[in-house]
């Protein structure tokens with residue numbers, strides 16, 4: 577069920593030159609939020625469509641989002657400050673199936689796919705699991721939220737150029753540690769998700785993928801989010817990341 581709430585900004589943080597975090601008072605949406613879901617936010621009068629942004633944290637009546645400035649809407653959002661009021665609709669979409677994780681899930685995020693994995697890891701831990709995380713970034717300057725993940729379990733950070741943490745991709749790190757895990761939950765660009773899904777499949781453990789990078793409007797209006805899925809009869813069917821996802825079982829996706 578989606579809730580519309582007028583939310584007062586408590587805190588704005590610039591995480592680096594293009595990524596920002598907003599923490600807002602959103603008691604009803606934060607109480608209803610499930611890991612992997614997103615919210616729809618109005619971004620000023622000049623921007624008609626709400627922007628879909630994943631939920632990074634939801635607790636004690638507060639909702640935290642982390643986003644990258646990509647256009648006018650997110651630029652407007654990045655300029656909000658404490659005391660401003662935002663019109664938010666959510667939570668939206670299908671999140672992670674938390675019953676399918678087992679005792680040692682690993683949560684993997686790439687770039688802007690990292691923030692939603694924080695609420696997912698927090699929830700898994702609160703449910704009694706011992707989760708780990710693997711976070712991938714382009715370079716040192718792009719690294720975000722590392723300490724938040726570390727507080728919840730073993731966390732590996734990898735950078736594409738080796739300027740921080742492990743030099744390589746999150747798939748390299750997963751491959752090296754796969755035997756320690758009971759399931760994989762991940763969010764990031766499609767090639768990354770495909771690589772992770774294939775490692776998990778080979779190891780015989782479940783993998784859930786959040787394909788939110790493919791979302792545009794988030795309400796079924798732009799159709800950029802169409803994705804090929806496997807139908808039960810073996811045929812291909814098309815779904816929408818914003819309505820049917822963003823989280824799917826990796827075996828459902830036509831890679």
Ligand code: FES
Nearest residue numbers: 792794796798799
């Ligand atoms: Fe626009 Fe799904 S994101 S239709």
